[in-house]
Amino acid sequence: MLLEEKRKELVEIGLRAINEGLTTGTGGNFSVCDRESGLMCITPSGVPYIKTKPENIIVMDIQTGKIVEGDGIPSSECDMHRIFYKYRTDINAVIHTHTTYASTYSCFRRPLPAIHYLTAFGGLEVNCAEYATYGTVALAKNAFEAMKGNNACLLANHGLLAGADTLDMAYGITEQLELCCKMYLTCMALSSERIDPVILPREEMELMVERFKGYGKVYEKHDEEI
Numbered sequence: 001m002l003l004e005e006k007r008k009e010l011v012e013i014g015l016r017a018i019n020e021g022l023t024t025g026t027g028g029n030f031s032v033c034d035r036e037s038g039l040m041c042i043t044p045s046g047v048p049y050i051k052t053k054p055e056n057i058i059v060m061d062i063q064t065g066k067i068v069e070g071d072g073i074p075s076s077e078c079d080m081h082r083i084f085y086k087y088r089t090d091i092n093a094v095i096h097t098h099t100t101y102a103s104t105y106s107c108f109r110r111p112l113p114a115i116h117y118l119t120a121f122g123g124l125e126v127n128c129a130e131y132a133t134y135g136t137v138a139l140a141k142n143a144f145e146a147m148k149g150n151n152a153c154l155l156a157n158h159g160l161l162a163g164a165d166t167l168d169m170a171y172g173i174t175e176q177l178e179l180c181c182k183m184y185l186t187c188m189a190l191s192s193e194r195i196d197p198v199i200l201p202r203e204e205m206e207l208m209v210e211r212f213k214g215y216g217k218v219y220e221k222h223d224e225e226i
Contacts, residue, residue, distance in 0.1 A: 002069045006032050006041045007057035013167050014049035017097065022174060023049065028097040028159065029075035032167055033085040035092065038062050040085050044072035062086055076135030083140045084147075084163050091151075091163035095170040101181035102160035109156045112177070114200040115184040120208030121176040122162070123150030131156035152177055 001007070010030050017023040017030075026049070031042035043049075044056045058070035060078060062085045067074065075081075081094045105112060112119060112126040119126060129146035132139035143161050146153035152162040152173050160181075162173040187197035 001054065002059050003034055003037070003039060003041050004054060006034060007054040007059075009167055010041055010043055010057050011049075011052050011054055013095075013171060014043060014052055016171070017095075018049045020175075022099055022171075022178065023097050025049075028095070029077050029081070030095050030167070031075075031078075031081040032093045033062060035089075039068060040082060042074050042078050042081055044070065045075050047072060077139075079135075079137050080140040080143050080161070083144045087144065088163070090165065092165050093167040093170045094161070094163045095167070095174050096155075096159060096161045097174055097178075098159040099174070099178040099181075101185055102154060102178050103158065105181045105185055106154040106159060107157050112154060112181060112184060114202075114205045115187065115197055116180050117200060117204070117208045118176045119180045119200075120205055120212050121173045122152035124202060124205045124209065126150065126152055126154060126177060126180075128154040128156055129161075131158070134158065 010032060013030055026046055029043050031040055033040040038061065040060050040062050041057050042060065043052060044058055047056055055071045058072060058074040059068045060066065060074060061068055062082055065082060077096055080096065084091045084094055106128060109128050111128055114125055127146040127150065129142040132142050143153055143155060147161065151164055152160065155161055160174060160177060162170045164170040164173060
């Protein structure tokens with residue numbers, strides 16, 4: 001079986017997303033690429049995550065989109081994953097979900113501002129891609145444009161897209177941005193007196209983006225004494 005370990009990893013991340021409430025049924029899609037072989041693995045279309053097996057994961061050629069191996073049909077959003085592997089070498093895993101709060105906020109069709117420093121997992125702010133029908137090349141191109149320089153974007157009236165070096169990192173971005181969307185929507189709901197939440201300044205967000213590059217990897221010793 002080609003890329004067996006990566007296919008198992010996708011099965012596990014799908015189950016994790018179901019168990020932790022980041023997706024339901026067959027919603028969303030997950031993928032990972034193998035730079036050495038030029039292939040990508042993506043979850044199949046129409047198969048519930050709780051029933052997905054490694055052999056159901058579809059292996060595709062990144063450059064051509066040709067199916068190489070797999071028992072089933074690739075996710076309808078395979079081009080939206082493939083475009084990142086083809087043109088962004090910093091992204092080796094992509095997660096697309098229809099999480100409640102991110103999907104809700106995407107209906108406003110505007111960027112998610114720096115409501116919390118955790119927004120920096122996605123970028124200085126998280127852009128919202130222009131609307132296009134799901135499963136189309138147009139949506140793939142819109143998402144790629146919206147995510148330039150960032151690790152995530154919203155998809156208008158649709159959901160959330162996150163990309164990173166590993167599946168675990170992409171999953172973490174998804175978790176944090178869903179939380180940020182929840183916080184921002186809550187703030188909007190509480191703003192009955194037209195009092196808007198305070199957005200963090202760009203300088204602080206630039207600092208957060210840099211700090212998160214070493215998150216979980218480097219111990220940061222402060223110059224100042226406590």
